[in-house]
Amino acid sequence: MVPTVAIQGELGSFSHVAALKALGDETRVLQCRTFREAFEAVTRGDAPYGVVPIENSLVGSIYENYDLLADYRLPIVGETEVRVSLSLLARPGTRLQAVRRVHSHPVALNQCRRFLASLTDVEPVASYDTAGSVWEVMERGSVRDAAIGSPFAAKLYGASVLAEGIEDDPQNFTRFLVVAQGPVTPRGAHKTSLMLTLRHEPGSLWRALEPLAKRGLNLTKIESRPIRGRPWEYVFYLDVCGSEDASKAVSELGEVAAEVRVLGCYAVRSET
Amino acid sequence: MVPTVAIQGELGSFSHVAALKALGDETRVLQCRTFREAFEAVTRGDAPYGVVPIENSLVGSIYENYDLLADYRLPIVGETEVRVSLSLLARPGTRLQAVRRVHSHPVALNQCRRFLASLTDVEPVASYDTAGSVWEVMERGSVRDAAIGSPFAAKLYGASVLAEGIEDDPQNFTRFLVVAQGPVTPRGAHKTSLMLTLRHEPGSLWRALEPLAKRGLNLTKIESRPIRGRPWEYVFYLDVCGSEDASKAVSELGEVAAEVRVLGCYAVRSET
Numbered sequence: 001m002v003p004t005v006a007i008q009g010e011l012g013s014f015s016h017v018a019a020l021k022a023l024g025d026e027t028r029v030l031q032c033r034t035f036r037e038a039f040e041a042v043t044r045g046d047a048p049y050g051v052v053p054i055e056n057s058l059v060g061s062i063y064e065n066y067d068l069l070a071d072y073r074l075p076i077v078g079e080t081e082v083r084v085s086l087s088l089l090a091r092p093g094t095r096l097q098a099v100r101r102v103h104s105h106p107v108a109l110n111q112c113r114r115f116l117a118s119l120t121d122v123e124p125v126a127s128y129d130t131a132g133s134v135w136e137v138m139e140r141g142s143v144r145d146a147a148i149g150s151p152f153a154a155k156l157y158g159a160s161v162l163a164e165g166i167e168d169d170p171q172n173f174t175r176f177l178v179v180a181q182g183p184v185t186p187r188g189a190h191k192t193s194l195m196l197t198l199r200h201e202p203g204s205l206w207r208a209l210e211p212l213a214k215r216g217l218n219l220t221k222i223e224s225r226p227i228r229g230r231p232w233e234y235v236f237y238l239d240v241c242g243s244e245d246a247s248k249a250v251s252e253l254g255e256v257a258a259e260v261r262v263l264g265c266y267a268v269r270s271e272t
Numbered sequence: 273m274v275p276t277v278a279i280q281g282e283l284g285s286f287s288h289v290a291a292l293k294a295l296g297d298e299t300r301v302l303q304c305r306t307f308r309e310a311f312e313a314v315t316r317g318d319a320p321y322g323v324v325p326i327e328n329s330l331v332g333s334i335y336e337n338y339d340l341l342a343d344y345r346l347p348i349v350g351e352t353e354v355r356v357s358l359s360l361l362a363r364p365g366t367r368l369q370a371v372r373r374v375h376s377h378p379v380a381l382n383q384c385r386r387f388l389a390s391l392t393d394v395e396p397v398a399s400y401d402t403a404g405s406v407w408e409v410m411e412r413g414s415v416r417d418a419a420i421g422s423p424f425a426a427k428l429y430g431a432s433v434l435a436e437g438i439e440d441d442p443q444n445f446t447r448f449l450v451v452a453q454g455p456v457t458p459r460g461a462h463k464t465s466l467m468l469t470l471r472h473e474p475g476s477l478w479r480a481l482e483p484l485a486k487r488g489l490n491l492t493k494i495e496s497r498p499i500r501g502r503p504w505e506y507v508f509y510l511d512v513c514g515s516e517d518a519s520k521a522v523s524e525l526g527e528v529a530a531e532v533r534v535l536g537c538y539a540v541r542s543e544t
Contacts, residue, residue, distance in 0.1 A: 057503040063332045106378065106400070126398045128378070171501050203485030205494065206478060213475035220504065222477065224494055229443050231329040232492065 005178075006030045006041040006050040010131035012153030014082055018176035019051040022080040035064050039072040042181055050074065050179045056084070057173040059107060061223050065177070066237055069195070069263055070225075076193050076264025078178035086112055086167045089134050089159035090146040096162045101125050103133040103141075104148035112148055115166035134159055183264075191220075192246040193263040196236040196253070197227075204256075205236070211252035212238075215245045237263075277450075278302045278313040278322040282403035284425030286354055290448035291323040294352040307336050311344040314453055322346065322451045328356070329445040331379060333495050337449070338509055341467070341535055342497075348465050348536025350450035358384055358439045361406050361431035362418040368434045373397050375405040375413075376420035384420055387438040406431055455536075463492070464518040465535040468508040468525070469499075476528075477508070483524035484510075487517045509535075 003023045007015040010031065019027050030047045032038040042050040052065045069076070086108060090099065101123050102109070102116060109116065109124045116124055127133040127147075134149035138157045141147075146162060154161050198204040212219055221239040226232070240246050246265070254260045275295045279287040282303065291299050302319045304310040314322040324337045341348070358380060362371065373395050374381070374388060381388065381396045388396055399405040399419075406421035410429045413419075418434060426433050470476040484491055493511040498504070512518050518537070526532045 055498075057498050058500065060335045060498055106398070126378070126400055128398055169500060171503055173503050175504075202488045202490045203481075205491060206481035206485035209475075209478035209481065213478035216474045218474045219477060221506075222494070222496055226329050226332055228330065228441060231443055231445050232447075234493075 002026045002028055003049060004028045004030055004047040006032055006038040006047040008032050008035045008038050008052065009129050010135060012131035012134060012150060012156040013129070014084060014150060014174055015051055015053060015176070016131070017150060017152050018053070018080055018082045018174070021082060022051055022078055022176065022178050023049060035068055039068045039074060039179070042074055042179060043072055045181060048181055049077075051080075051176050052179065053174050054079075054177045055175045055221070057171060058111065058169055063225060066223055066225050069177075069179075069237075070235065072179075074179040074181065075183040076177050076266055077180045077184040078266050079191070079268055080176050080178070082174050082176065084111075084167065084172040084174055085151060085165055085170075086148050087151055087154055087161050088115070088146050088163040088166055089137070089149050089154050089157075090162055091138060091141055091143070092158070092160045094143050094146065094160060094162065098143050099146045099162070100144040102146050102148060103127050103137055105130045105133065108148045111168055111172065112166045114168045115163065178266075179264075188267045189265050190241055191268050192240045192250070192265045194238045194240065194250065194253070195261040195263055196238060196257050197259040198236065199258050200233065207256045208236075208253060210256075211249040212240055215242075215249055217242045217245060217249060241268075274298045274300055275321060276300045276302055276319040278304055278310040278319040280304050280307045280310050280324065281401050282407055282425075284403035284406060284422060284428040285401070286356060286422055286446055287323055287325060287448070288403070289422060289424050290325070290352055290354045290446070293354060294323055294350055294448065294450050295321060307340055311340045311346060311451070314346055314451060315344055317453060320453055321349075323352075323448050324451070325446050326351075326449045327447045327493070329443060330383065330441055335497060338495060338497050341449075341451075341509075342507065344451075346451040346453065347455040348449050348538055349452045349456040350538050351463070351540055352448050352450070354446050354448065356383075356439065356444040356446055357423060357437055357442075358420050359423055359426055359433050360387070360418050360435040360438055361409070361421050361426050361429075362434055363410055363413055363415070364430070364432045366415050366418065366432060366434065370415050371418045371434070372416040374418050374420060375399050375409055377402045377405065380420045383440055383444065384438045386440045387435065450538075451536075460539045461537045462513055463540050464512045464522070464537045466510045466512065466522065466525070467531075467533040467535055468510060468529050469531040470508065471530050472505065479528045480508075480525060482528075483521040484512055487514075487521050489514045489517060489521060513540075
């Protein structure tokens, strides 16, 4: 059976690439306008899975999705990593020298600053979505328009590639999480994601990390997020490697933290 | 003498509001296109101070400025907090019912989703800058255009206020840092900002927090940022309250961390 995956954004986006990578090339995507709608779609059962970006190696965490993990109780059942390589795309026949406007999401424009600075008389134009900007240029662009998007978007929309690998920093990876409607027992799971609320007192984070540290569990990521309505208070998200001992550590953690929640226990796929 | 402060963005931006609040109403601003240019301007001596946002209570940290604190060695000499209240602004004579396009930075558009959804037949249009979108609408807008911006921008550009307090969540604050060319000895300093690089081994964060915890120093903020070129490795930024003991804790910290750097020791102004 072909799995369906809810993603945010257009066909040809990096979320689309991640969905295929995590669940197979035959995977069908259910396009959602926002990350929240993707979580909604999985909650309602419109799609058994959702794939959302959680962290980029240059830009950092995608906060909104940390917040949605807290709001929706969808377990994390997997993760995958995608290398972000950006291309300058346009309608066939467009010449690089003629391009005067480059459309893309501000983040993508920002990641190609050196390349854009090397062009003459070019105006960056902010749009809502990277792959969407490619679609726009293909549908409505003139010979003066180009968009920044993925090589996959180029293939999907039949765009010409005017330049490849135009991102400033090639060490550009995005980590995506796979969420599901119900928990899946993963084979070979060795990563546990936790959400922690701490008491508002000195030393609380240090005490919370102790059960992990004394078992030699590797904390691969810690993220703090503001708590709405309580300015400058935070909830913490932890990724811990080594699932065997993690469950014992978690119950110990429950004694020192105000609240602890396991977001998922899953296998890591880090081939890039 | 009237101080000059380098800020990113247009006149009427929240950075402009923060600069006046931190250094007085007479403060002159030096407008910079990017946050990096603001750091550059202070480094070169074009302005003795820079004021940059570091954290928003809803959106979270402004990562780029954490990275710039690392790149430039400008000490933090103060902080200030601004309540983010957003208004719908337009050219005088514009009626709310006639508005069809609302311009602003994607973050501001996103923070006013409920309000925008309450309007009929309105398209959000992404622009580079919040205050810049107000300026644009005042200069070139039609009776169908409005922009989301601060009340201060309205005053500065002579815009009509079509609606006030349109942000979804009123608990919306941004914390700004004041950086300077050289360190200033602050009176009543009690906050220390640190940058930590840890050894890549289990328990390293826990060991680093111990010198702070055992002195009862309050860790008010911890942020992790990716290290460029080393995907999924991080540098940590810590804000510690209580400057007396902090210096001893910092030297102890230096023994367990791979690297520790004091970014600043300063007084907090948290009246909002």
